[in-house]
Amino acid sequence: MPPKHDINKVGSESSDFPVLCETCLGPNPYVRMTKQEFGHECKICNRPFTVFKWNPGEGGRFKKTEICTTCAKIKGVCQTCLLDLEFGLPVQVRDAALGRKNQAPTSDINKQYYIQNLEAQMEDSADGVTSFDSAAANAAGREMLKNMARNDPYYKRNRPHICSFFLKGECKRGAECPFRHETPKEGETSKGKNQQQSVQDRYYGRNDPVAGKMLRQVAESKGLKAPEDKSITTLLFLGLPSCTESDVRTALNFTVPAVKPDQIRSVSVVESTHCAFINFTDRAIAERAAEALSAADGIEVSGKRAKVVWGRARKGKAPAAAAAAAA
Incomplete structure (x- = not known):
């Protein structure tokens, strides 16, 4: 050998x-x-x-x-x-x-x-x-x-790319052009990061726009559509068993490893109503956590699966946020 x-x-x-x-x-x-x-x-x-x-x-x-x-x-x-x-x-x-x-x-x-x-x-x-x-x-x-997942292979993905000269009205190769002569859908030819960075994002599973769109669709189908009020950064875990703040943090870290512990501002467990409030440091992080939790069909804490919903704005806070946005 x-x-x-x-x-x-x-x-x-x-x-x-x-x-x-x-x-x-x-x-x-x-x-x-x-x-x-x-x-x-x-x-x-x-x-x-x-x-x-x-x-x-x-x-x-x-x-x-x-x-x-x-x-x-x-x-x-x-x-x-x-x-x-x-x-x-x-x-x-x-x-x-x-x-x-x-x-x-x-x-x-x-x-x-x-x-x-x-x-x-x-x-x-x-x-x-x-x-x-x-x-x-x-x-x-x-x-x-x-x-x-698709049941059958999606061979349309192997088609040639759209001809950029055709979009400008400058392609002179006609039928001999190896690229597609058709009008793209919105966002299909949008310029983003270079190919090297795009490949790394897909490989490591970070900042992938296609994946983000799919996760948002799953979240919306399960009633976890992000609220319009951008000041809301709180998620609620409903139907929890008897547990501590440490149990909730451990379950969240296991289910949503992309969210780091320092990105969670606070965790408040309410034993009387069997729920917990998870307040994140940023709205984007809260949305990422909601998408991952919807994909995992909730969160399991101390052996029991809990439901996840978005929090609500405090009374008197939503109108102030709306006025600030209008200004």
Whole structure:
């Protein structure tokens, strides 16, 4: 058996076949791929890796792997679209529903050490188990993910991008143009962060606009639509068992790991009405917590699942806020 390589010294990865979802692979069972060893730098760990390129089907654009195999296995995502392999959903949605905490470091030096250790664990494991334990996942969250997931692959995602010259009325290639000549939907060609940052956001499950929209839709469907009054930063947990403030904070940290303890201004437990008031330091943090809690179908405190609702503005405070907004 060849000795294991230290990626801090070798600094590259080689693979024989990519980790892809069915959508990116395409409907053709006889896909021809080109393979280029050390063809590009992984957009997550910055190591050179084996790049695969292929055409997923007639009328589709050529696709290629964006991240290395190791990074894809660590997160359980496709190397090209970076969506979850089991549900086909954004990482941010999956992690919010299952209460998964992002433990991966973001600095270059720590990333190399972290990935090296996980890569060694996967090589030693007979079944290739990654750092995620699906058996410990929240049953309600998994059920929600199954309902949100598509039953069939969405091959329209493989279509060519919209021609920017066509939008300006300057494309002269006509039918020979490899891009789509059609008017985009609102926001489809909006400019945001560069591709490098966008890939990292999707991978780490942070600031993903698609995931944010999906979580807001889930929250609204469960009666957790954010109130118009922006001064409201409080969530209520209803139907709690006998518990303490520490129990509520522990359950909240487990269910919504994205919210840090210092982002919670106060927690007030009212034993007589079996409820708790959770006041956050910022409205955006409160909305993020509400979306994650709706995805997890509430919160479990001391073995009992509680309902989550938004708080209400204090009397006399709402009119003042409205007057300030009007001014």
